[in-house]
Structure formats: structure tokens, C-alpha cells
Amino acid sequence: MSPQCECCGENITKLNQQVSVMRTEIKNLRQMLDSSVRAHRKQLAAVQAVVSKAGSCEEEPRPSPPSSSAHVALEQGETLIQTTPIGFIISCFSVKNGTPRQPNICSPSRAELRIQRSVFNNPEHALLGLDRYSHVWIIFLFHKNGHLSYKAKVKPPRLNGQRVGVYSTRSPHRPNAVGLTLARLDKIEDGRPRFKFLHSSDEAVAAIRGVLSADPRSVYRRTRCRDKLFFFTIDTADITCWFGHGFVEVLQVRPVGKKNELSIHLNTA
Template identity: 55%
Template sequence: MSHQCNTCQEKLLKLNQQVSVMRKEMKNLRQMLDSATRAHRKQLTSLQSVLTNIDRSELCKAQTPNITSASPVSALEQGVIQTAPIGYIRSCFSAKNGTPRQPTICGQARAELRIQNSVFNNPEHALVGLEQYSHVWVIFMFHKNGHLSAKAKVKPPRLNGQKVGVYSTRSPHRPNALGLTLAKLERIAGDTVYLSDIDMIDGTPVLDIKPYIPDWIREPPVSSLDVRFTAHAEKQLSEFVPSGCNDQDGPKFQFLRSTKEATAAIKAVLSADPRSVYRRERCTDKLFYFTLDAADVTCWFGQGFAEVLQIRPLHIQLK
């Protein structure tokens, strides 16, 4: 009798062990199924975004003039360009994980950018003068996005799941996968720029770099000019109607809100002397024209001053 009981207990123990194994396998299967379901939903969402972008692209192609056979200048005027990196970042960050989400977080984060010979025959010449600045703007491509789709709303990591518009964030997933960052300029050696405080990973394609000029307004390279208006120009300007005012006749500004604001804007433009070096040196006896909002401004420059001669609506052509 005891032998039979022992046999039954052994069988029961084996059955319990088998049931335990089956439960674990079922749990693993459920987890795998849940994971596959989530991945499938994610792929469907990504596919929907891609299809939406394709539809938008086809719509844009239908609405946009054919530029495939157009000249580079014509394509540029329509906002379509072909880009080529000026160089690639060599960074202390080899992958996205751990890379700062924005610059100036990690001062010890260093990188190098070597300007390629395919851009300039003497790339070091393009860097002359850049050493005068403490920081540079770097325009680059998010080359590790993994897909080309972009959503109008995203969830930035620092907002804990809150959705906001993509243009209010630095999300890499954008209609045009371009990034802009501010980096500290450590030094320049030949054709190579040494940076720190960076937030770019190794291999990042760089499209352009520009100096960061925080004191541009306070320390202009050209002395400010005194700006004068002739009585005729002042009278013409007074005939313009501010934006948002629909109960008056006359040429109407689209952006400027008053004659006073228009006067200040014209003075700001001319006091900084918008002429090129060639015009300043070779065309001192010629009139200067520029447009501001709905106004066509004519002026001339003297020694240390600019005088506005006339201000006419854009739809009236000069004779």
C-alpha cells in the first residue's frame, strides 16, 4: 500500500512539474505575443506615416512646377537644393544612447570636424577668421533616424509623455531631418575644427558652420550712419495705411503697424549701411533702392549719412 502511495506521489510531483513548465511556457508565449502585437502596431503606425508623406509628396509634385530639368538657379529660387556634407563629425559619442539631447550640457564632450577637399581645394582657407569666435553654429543631418516618417506632434523626453508640436521641440524626426546646434570652438588646426559642448554622434554629416556673434548689434563692423528724410519722402510715407486698418484709402502695409514704425524700420536698415563693399567704394554717385513691406525706398549715401529721397508703393514702377 505504501509502495502505491509513493508511486502516486511521484506521478503527482511530475505532473505538478509539467504543469509549472507549461505555465511558464504559456507566460512566455503571452509576452512574445504582446511584444509582437506592439511591434506590429508600431510598424502599422510608421507605415501609415510613410504613406501619408508619400501622398503629401505626390500632392506637392502635382502643385509644384517641374524642376528636374530646370537650372540650379531656378531650382534654388523654388527652395529645392541638393546638399553635400562639408565634413563628418568625429565625436566622443559613438551612439545615440547617452548623447546629450542639447548642447552645453557636457563641457567635456568633444568632437572634430574636418572640412573635405571635395568642398574646397584648400579647405583651410575657408576657416580663416573663424578663430576669432568662441562658439559656432553647426547645421547637420539626423542620419540615424531609422525611418523617414515624421509626426506633427511628438513626446519630448523631458515632458514625461506630454504631446507638443514638432516645431516646438528639437526632435530629430522632422519633415526635413536637419539639426542646429551651438558648439564651443576650442581651436582650429589646418582644415580641422575642434569643438566641445557638443550633442552630435560620431559620423554626423555636417552641412554648414557659422560663427556665433552675440555682440553683433552692439559692435557693428561699419560705423552707424545718420539717416535723413526729405520732406517729399516724409509726405509719401504719411500716405501709407498701417496693417490691420481697413477703413482708410491708400497704399497699405502688410506688416508695419504705423508710420512711426515704418520710419524706425527704414532708419534701422540704412543706419547699418546695407551696401556691399563694392557699392561703397565704386558706386558712391548712384542711388540705392530697397523694398520694405509695401514700400519701395529710394535713397543716396553721403559721408556719414543716408538720405531718403522718396518712398513709393511697390505697385508703382519707377520711371
């Protein structure tokens, strides 16, 4: 084969790769457009329902007893259940990349629950006796997932494109974006249950090993992406690592927001 034919073959291969990437991007754009259309339709339907209900209520009906009316409204789905957040969680994982899907994957990880004083004037009174327990259940809200749209079927990243029902997954995109987790209680200080962050370099190494041992990459990055670099943040450190065949190497650990500062090197199989 002549050098000119080899050059043409390489160009064709590159063009095919670019076409494949463009098709993927077009597919993603279509999915985003479909989600936006569904969200718009839901909002429009809600507005129309409110307008029609306001127009039909010319005469105010005679109120029924509170208990029975509330019960009927709940059965018919006409009542919104409102909750008041008691506080906010701050953990050593500030971004999605590298966040373990289960707490036992990275046991050294810690967090802090900050109780709002707007709920109780003296929040420490509400926590009296809690320090006698080793673990606590925390019911929380995924308040940063957008809440714009959700689907009955989703494709979890570890099922290689298989569609399953949203209620059989950990997807935070659901009608009621509520989560439940079990946390080990470290201590209560200044009226706040503390789960703390990493205390030492040994804990930092153990936390990094725990995250990488579970391979936090998506199926696409593991099977189709040529770029083997992976970045994630834990506590106050940005981690840069390289995934090879059967091993992963941490290339750089540096404080968040700082550049060209190398502090820890380690290999983990």
C-alpha cells in the first residue's frame, strides 16, 4: 500500500471518530431537548389546572371538618406536603466526581451537619441525648439536582446502557428527591452533630484508596474513552490519577485552588 493510501486511511479513521462523537452529541442534545419539553408541558399543565380551578370556584363550598378534608385531599393527591429543613450537610466531597455511591466504600470520609437556628432558638436542646447513640439516620433532600424533569426509566452508569425503573436505582432525579443515609456519629459540638473531615495524611491516603478501589468512572469512561486521566476532589484536595490495565496511579494531590503543588504520590492496585 502506498504512503498516500495509508494517509487516506488515517484521515478516514479520524473522520469516522469525529462523526461518532458528533452523533453522540446530537443524541445528548435531543435528550436534553426532550427533557425541557416535558418539563415545559408539566409546568403548563400545572398553570392551566390552577387557572381552571380558580375559574370554577365561583361559590366557596362549605368547609368540611379539617381531619376529613385533609384525609380526602391526601387521597386525591391535591395536597402538597411541606417540610422544613433543619440544617445542611457539609462533607469532604464537594463535587460529584469521585463521590462514593455507598458510605462503606470510603470509611474515613466525614461530614458536618449544621443545624439552623431558624428552626429552634436553642438547637442544642433538640440534640440532648443524641450523643448516647453511635449512629443516626439522616433523611435529606437532593436540593441541587435541578428538579426540572424526571423519567420513569433511567440508565444507571454501571448497567452499560440498560434501562430500568427509576425506583430501582439510586437516581436523585425522581418525583420526590428524598434520600436516606446512615451515619456514624462522631461528636456533638456547639449544638451541631459533627462527622468531621479527614484528620491526617494517613486518613487522606485511606480515603483516596477507598474511592479508587471502587473505580468511580462511568461505563463510558472505562470502556470507550481513550483519556485515562480522572479528576476528583476530596476534602480540600484535588486528586489527579491515571487508570491503567488492572491498576490506578495517583499522579498529583494538591490543595483546592492551588496549582503546581505536589504533595502526595501513591499507587493502589
